[in-house]
Structure formats: C-alpha cells, structure tokens
Amino acid sequence: EAAVTQSPRSKVAVTGGKVTLSCHQTNNHDYMYWYRQDTGHGLRLIHYSYVADSTEKGDIPDGYKASRPSQENFSLILELASLSQTAVYFCASSQDWGNYAEQFFGPGTRLTVL
C-alpha cells in the first residue's frame, strides 16, 4: 500500500523562526505536493514537484520554499514563520505526469506559530 509520512506531526514555532516540514514517500511516485488546510478555505496548494531537484509554485507560495532533494523526499520551509501560517499542512504524492492521478496523502502536520 502507498505510504506517505510526514514529520513532525505537530510543531509550535515562534514568529520569525525557521520551520522545516518533511515528507517522505515510498510509492515511487514522481509527483509530490504540499497543501495547507484552514477553516473556510479547504486545502490549498503551496508548492509541488514532479522531479527531484525541481519545485514549482502552487496557488499560495508566498512565505514558503520547497526542496525536493530526492524522489522520496519533499520539504516545506518557512524561513520566517508568521502567525498567518498557523495551519495544518498535508503532503501528498501521485504517479502520473501530465494528467491528474490519484493522490495519496500523509497524516498532516499541525503547525502553530506564536
């Protein structure tokens, strides 16, 4: 069964601090995604990647960087965390290039910025 794991599962950060969220998949999938979920907004795409060493901006990339050092790993980086970045973050992976393919999600990371 496809597996996507995230770490940490929850984190409390201070405003202005650096936060790194990690995602690891064992699906051998090319695509990986980072979403954030907020009440009233559903899930929104932050960054995604379709190949190692390359990332693409999603719909709400401001304030976030992404890194894809290998096919299996995809990180989301908040260089200067802000209160507005308090949310639940989900990582996902999918197989196909060019056409939407079924996505598999990690368990989520709850980030609280104080």
Next chain:
Amino acid sequence: EQQVQQSPASLVLQEGENAELQCSFSIFTNQVQWFYQRPGGRLVSLLYNPSGTKQSGRLTSTTVIKERRSSLHISSSQITDSGTYLCAMEQGNTDKVVFGTGTRLQVSP
C-alpha cells in the same frame, strides 16, 4: 471565488440513512477524486472517478464532466462515516489540484 463548491456544507443523519453529497465546479477538469477526512485530520482517498459511475462498497460516485458536477452517495450510513468529505480535481492541464471546502457529515445512533 470558490472554484469548487460542495453542498450541503453540513449534514446530520441517523444511522442507516443514505447521504447524497454534491460537488460542482467552474474549472475545466477531467479528473475528480473524493476524499474522507477523519476527525483529527487524516485524508483518505475514497474514490478516484474520472467520469461515469464508480462504486466501492457503500460508496457510489457519479461524475458528469460536461455538466461540471460530481456526487457521492453513501448508503446505509454508519456512525464511523462521520467526518468531512472533500472533492478535488485537476485544474485544466496545470498539474494543480483544487479542493472543495467539504461537507461535514455527522451520523448519530
């Protein structure tokens, strides 16, 4: 503007009743996926339904792309079905996925 609308926003049922969840979208897409989000957050893929009707157990999804709608039917609801149901789809050929805001289902004994 919300590109993917779901209705109802919330639904309360008694155990054994059926549920009909709707997803309508304004974007061009040819792929729709339904998710279940457990209380506590974990997202689980329910049905991946590009078009037509697809069934998995008590779940049936019908997607009519040209009418820009998809539905999820849950038969004989159970208490453990409680949670949030999300539809999602690719936006055109952009590789970006757009989610609806969800339907919160509560099933009571």
